[in-house]
Amino acid sequence: MLVGSHLRSDSDPIAAAVAEGADCFQMFLGDPQSWKKPPPREDAEALRASPVPVYVHAPYPINVASANNKIRIPSRKILQQTCEAAADIGARAVIVHGGHVTADDSAEEGFKRWAKAMDQLETDVPVYLENTAGGDHAMARHFDTIGRLWDHIGDSGIGFCLDTCHAHAAGEELASSVERILAITGRIDLVHCNDSRDEAGSGRDRHANLGHGTIDPDILVEIVKRADAPVICETSEAHRMDDIQLLKTGLGLT
Numbered sequence: 001m002l003v004g005s006h007l008r009s010d011s012d013p014i015a016a017a018v019a020e021g022a023d024c025f026q027m028f029l030g031d032p033q034s035w036k037k038p039p040p041r042e043d044a045e046a047l048r049a050s051p052v053p054v055y056v057h058a059p060y061p062i063n064v065a066s067a068n069n070k071i072r073i074p075s076r077k078i079l080q081q082t083c084e085a086a087a088d089i090g091a092r093a094v095i096v097h098g099g100h101v102t103a104d105d106s107a108e109e110g111f112k113r114w115a116k117a118m119d120q121l122e123t124d125v126p127v128y129l130e131n132t133a134g135g136d137h138a139m140a141r142h143f144d145t146i147g148r149l150w151d152h153i154g155d156s157g158i159g160f161c162l163d164t165c166h167a168h169a170a171g172e173e174l175a176s177s178v179e180r181i182l183a184i185t186g187r188i189d190l191v192h193c194n195d196s197r198d199e200a201g202s203g204r205d206r207h208a209n210l211g212h213g214t215i216d217p218d219i220l221v222e223i224v225k226r227a228d229a230p231v232i233c234e235t236s237e238a239h240r241m242d243d244i245q246l247l248k249t250g251l252g253l254t
Contacts, residue, residue, distance in 0.1 A: 001224075001228065001229075001230070001231070001251060001253065002023035002024040002053065002230040002231065003022065003023055003024075003224075003230075003231045003233070003244050003247045003248055003251070003253070004017060004022035004023050004024035004025045004026070004052075004053075004230070004231065004232050004233070004244070005017060005020050005022040005025050005026070005232065005233055005240050005244065006025070006026045006027065006057070006232055006233065006234040006235075007022075007025045007026070007027050008027070009027040009028045009029060009030070012043070013025055013027055013043075013047070013054070014043075014046060014047070014050050014052055017052050018052070020240060020241050020244060021241060021244050021245065021248075022052070022244060023052065023053075023230075024052060024053040024054070024055065024092075024230055024232070025052060025053075025054055025055070025232070026054070026055040026056070026057055026095070026232045026234070027054065027055075027056065027057070028056070028057055028059070029041070029056055029082060029085045029086065029089075030059065030085075031059070032057070032059050032060050033059065033060055033061065034059060034061075035059070035061060035074050035078055036078075037078070037081045037085075038081060038082060038085035040085075040088070041085075041088070041089060043089075044088050044089050047089040047090060047091075048088075048089060048090035049090075050090075053092050053230070054089060054090070054091050054092065055091060055092055055093050055094075055095060055190065055230075055232060056082065056085070056086040056089075056091045056093070056094045056095070056125075057094075057095045057096075058078070058079055058082045058094050058095060058096040058097075059078055059082065060097065061074075061075070061078075062075040062078060062079055062096055062097065062099065063075050063099030063100065064076055064079065064099055064113055064114055064117035065098070065099040065100060065101055065110035065111075065113050065114050065139045066099060066100075066101070066102075066110075066113070067101065067102065067105045067109065067110075067113075072113060072117075075099070075117075076117050076120060076121070079094075079096060079117070079121065079127075080121060080122065080123070082094055083121065083122075083123035083125050083127065084123070086125045087123070087124055087125045091125055092125075092126070092230075093125060093126040093127065093128050093159060093189065093190065094123075094125055094126070094127050094128070095127075095128045095130050095161050095190065095192075096127060096128070096129065096130065097130055097132050097140065098114075098129055098130070098131070098132055098138060098139035098140025098141075098146075098149065099114075099138070099139050099140075100135045100137045100138045100139060101137045101139070102137060103136070103137060105137070107137065107139070107145065107148065108148075110137075110139055110149075111139070111148060111149050111151070111152040111153075112152065114139065114149060114152060114153050115152040115153050115156070118153050118156035118158060119156070126157070126158075126159050126189070127158050127159065128158070128159040128160055128161040128189050128190055129146075129149075129153075129158055129159070129160055129161065130160075130161040130162075130163055130166070130192065131143075131146060131160075131161075131162060131163055131166050131167055131170070131181075132163075132166050132170070132205070133163075133165065133166040133169035133170055133203060133204065133205035134169060134170070134203035134204065134205060135203070141166075141170045142170060142171075142172065143167075143172055143177075143180055143181065143184060146181070146184055146185070147184040150184055150185055154185065154186075159187060159189035159190070160181065160185045160187055160188055160189055160190075161188075161189060161190040161191070161192060162177065162178070162181055162188050162190075162191050162192070162223075162227060163191075163192035163194065163234075164177075164191070164192065164193055164194055164195075164196075164215065164220055164223055165192070165194035165195065165196040165205065165206075165207050165208075165213075165215075165234075166192075166205060168196045168200050168214070168215055169196055169198060169200070169201070169202050169203055169204055169205060169206075170201070170203070171200055171201030171203075174215065174219055174223065175219060175222070177223060178223055178226040178227050179226070188227045188228075188229045189229055189230075190229055190230055190231075190232065191223065191224055191227045191229050191230070191231045191232070192231075192232050192233075192234050193210070193220055193223070193224055193231050193232070193233055193243075193247060194207040194208070194210075194233065194234050194235055195207065195208035195209060195210050195211065195212055195213030195214070195215045195217070195220065195235070196208055196213045196214050196215055197213050197214070198213075198214065199214055200214070207234055207235055207236075208235065208236075209235045209236050209238075209239040209240065209242065209243055210233070210235065210242070210243045210246050210247070211246065212239065217246060217250075218250075220247075221246070221247060221250030221251065224247060224250075224251065225250075225251060231247060233247070
C-alpha cells in the first residue's frame with residue numbers, strides 16, 4: 001500500500017516526496033483556481049521516469065455538470081488539457097471534483113452533462129471522481145447522489161477517490177463509508193486521508209493533520225485499511241510527515 005503527500009507543484013516534487021517518506025504524491029499542474037491550460041513542466045522527463053507514482057489534481061473551478069455554457073464548456077476543455085498534461089508526466093490518474101447544479105436546475109440534468117463530458121473526454125490517463133464536502137446541489141457530496149451519478153457514468157471507466165474530510169463534512173457516517181462507496185461504485189482507486197477542522201455535517205472543506213481535528217485517527221486508519229488503495233494526505237506540510245508515519249504504523253508498514 002502506498003502512502004503519500006499532496007505537494008506544491010512549483011517545488012521539486014520527487015525530492016520533496018522522498019524527504020517526507022512518501023511512497024507517492026499528488027500535485028496541481030498549474031494554478032488550482034485558474035482556467036488556464038497547464039504549462040509544460042521542465043521536469044516532465046524526470047517525472048515520467050520516477051519510481052515514485054504521481055497523481056494530478058484537476059483545477060477546482062471545473063464543473064462539467066453546470067447548465068451554464070460559460071462554465072461547462074471551459075470545464076470540459078481544462079479537464080481535457082489537464083489529462084493531456086498529466087499524460088506528459090506519466091501520471092497515474094487525474095482527480096476531479098463532482099461540481100454542482102443550481103437550485104433552478106435538476107440533478108438529473110447534471111448527471112447527463114457529466115455523462116456527456118465523459119463521452120467526449122479523450123484520455124489515456126484515468127480520471128477519478130472525488131466526493132466533495134458541501135453544496136446543497138452538489139453532484140458528489142452525499143453518497144446517495146453519487147449513486148445516482150454513477151448510474152450515468154459508471155460504465156465510462158471513471159474511478160473513485162474517497163476523501164475522508166469531505167465525507168465527514170458532508171455528514172456521511174465514516175465508519176461504514178468504504179463499504180457503502182464500494183456498494184455504489186465497485187471501486188475505490190485512491191483515498192485522500194485528511195482529518196477535519198470542523199464537526200460532522202458542517203459542509204466545510206477544511207483539512208487538518210491527522211489527530212489534530214475532529215475525526216478519530218483510528219477510524220482514518222481503518223478506512224485506509226479497508227479501502228486497500230493508495231493514499232494521499234492533503235494536510236499541512238508542517239505535520240505531514242507525522243501523518244504519513246501514523247498511517248504506515250497503523251497499517252503495519254513500518
